[in-house]
Amino acid sequence: MIRIGLTGGIASGKSTVGEMMRRRGAVLIDSDQLARDVVSVGSEGLAAVVERFGKGVLQADGSLDRAALGSLVFADEAARADLNAIVHPLVRAASAQVEAQVADPYALVVHMIPLLVETGRARDFDALVVVDVDEQVQLERLMARNGLDEAQARARISAQASRLDRLRVADYVIRNDAGLEELAERTHAVWHQLLALRDGTDSCGC
Numbered sequence: 001m002i003r004i005g006l007t008g009g010i011a012s013g014k015s016t017v018g019e020m021m022r023r024r025g026a027v028l029i030d031s032d033q034l035a036r037d038v039v040s041v042g043s044e045g046l047a048a049v050v051e052r053f054g055k056g057v058l059q060a061d062g063s064l065d066r067a068a069l070g071s072l073v074f075a076d077e078a079a080r081a082d083l084n085a086i087v088h089p090l091v092r093a094a095s096a097q098v099e100a101q102v103a104d105p106y107a108l109v110v111h112m113i114p115l116l117v118e119t120g121r122a123r124d125f126d127a128l129v130v131v132d133v134d135e136q137v138q139l140e141r142l143m144a145r146n147g148l149d150e151a152q153a154r155a156r157i158s159a160q161a162s163r164l165d166r167l168r169v170a171d172y173v174i175r176n177d178a179g180l181e182e183l184a185e186r187t188h189a190v191w192h193q194l195l196a197l198r199d200g201t202d203s204c205g206c
């Protein structure tokens with residue numbers, strides 16, 4: 001099994017690349033999805049969040065009110081650290097559990113993690129793939145996708161690691177500054193390099 005970290009800035013195209021790799025046969029582990037699962041209704045994670053932040057972070061149906069929690073932690077670094085200290089270990093445990101169920105010894109397991117570099121996990125994988133996009137394109141895609149104005153989009157981008165921080169630790173870089181077809185071709189090229197890495201060959205021979 002080869003363990004691959006996949007990351008990139010907000011709206012860089014991680015999910016799009018992750019899905020392309022999944023279609024090529026990767027086992028895709030989406031840490032954003034797991035982060036939602038670990039605080040689902042009735043979970044140990046949700047109980048811990050309520051204990052720390054109070055019942056005000058719950059909706060009427062007992063599920064997590066993400067907007068309420070988001071506004072509590074957005075401007076308060078200590079609160080954000082507390083939330084991360086609850087959620088991150090649960091997400092790691094859930095990822096490890098999914099990974100432990102992969103029976104195929106030749107599997108390429110792709111861990112898609114938005115804050116991989118920020119959380120110091122760059123060396124936790126056999127290979128690190130970074131989806132890279134210049135800030136202007138990133139800004140436009142983020143504004144279009146999330147309906148944000150420029151100042152809001154810039155604030156979200158600057159709350160993350162810089163492009164340079166990610167590029168410095170990348171083993172493979174997929175540039176996403178062109179269309180989806182080009183992205184598919186570039187993802188395909190990196191996929192072949194990952195297969196070669198798994199097989200211990202310089203080229204995949206396909």
Ligand code: ATP
Nearest residue numbers: 009010011012013014015016141145178179180183
């Ligand atoms: P987040 O970190 O916010 O979850 P992400 O890195 O997973 O984002 P995606 O959701 O894959 O990014 O892509 C962001 C947006 O940009 C989406 O609306 C997606 O459809 C679009 N997009 C991604 N790549 C391209 C491309 N090459 N051309 C046009 N649109 C693109």
